[in-house]
Amino acid sequence: MATTSNAVLGHLLALIRRRRGLTQAQVAESLGLAGSTWSRVEKGETAITVEQLRAVAAKLNVSATVILGLAEQAENALRRSGFVVGSDIGGKAGLGQAATGSVGMGAVSKATALGVFGAMLPLVGTALGAFLGNTLGQALEKALAENLGSSPAAH
Numbered sequence: 001m002a003t004t005s006n007a008v009l010g011h012l013l014a015l016i017r018r019r020r021g022l023t024q025a026q027v028a029e030s031l032g033l034a035g036s037t038w039s040r041v042e043k044g045e046t047a048i049t050v051e052q053l054r055a056v057a058a059k060l061n062v063s064a065t066v067i068l069g070l071a072e073q074a075e076n077a078l079r080r081s082g083f084v085v086g087s088d089i090g091g092k093a094g095l096g097q098a099a100t101g102s103v104g105m106g107a108v109s110k111a112t113a114l115g116v117f118g119a120m121l122p123l124v125g126t127a128l129g130a131f132l133g134n135t136l137g138q139a140l141e142k143a144l145a146e147n148l149g150s151s152p153a154a155h
Contacts, residue, residue, distance in 0.1 A: 003078065004086030007044025009071045014042040015140060016060050016067070030059045070140060 017027055028038035031052055040046040048056070050064075057064040075085045 001082075002084040002086065004044055005071070005075060006041075006047050006086070008074045008078070008085070009048075009067070010042045010044040012067065012071050012074060012140075013056060013060075016062060017042075019140075020060050022059070027056060027059055031055050 017024070024038050024042065025035045028035045031038070033041075033052075037046060041048050053064050053067065057067055060067075078085055
């Protein structure tokens with residue numbers, strides 16, 4: 001099974017957003033994005049810029065550093081469990097990029113079509129959510145408690 005860094009980050013942002021009691025539309029509006037664009041970010045189909053990461057972190061009242069740290073923990077846990085993360089493919093690809101040069105789940109689809117993953121299937125959606133929820137549950141709760149410090153209703 002395989003996934004991408006964008007899928008991991010997107011799912012993590014969705015987890016935090018839901019814990020904060022925010023809708024996709026509220027987050028998208030605060031970033032000046034269409035709701036459909038933010039939905040693609042959460043699905044790992046679209047990458048976000050550093051500026052957008054900082055803005056969404058502020059909206060979610062958690063630092064971008066914490067978000068990236070949790071994403072790294074998740075990727076490491078995936079690797080330890082035998083999954084391939086898109087940034088691992090081909091050795092030269094950057095964070096969230098498959099060897100094809102594409103970003104997001106499109107990269108997984110293209111890489112799969114090109115045989116990069118062989119018989120592996122992409123880990124996305126509910127399957128990725130279940131794995132990350134189990135893997136990051138305690139770390140996410142601890143990070144949110146330490147870095148949010150206020151109730152979701154306060155924002």
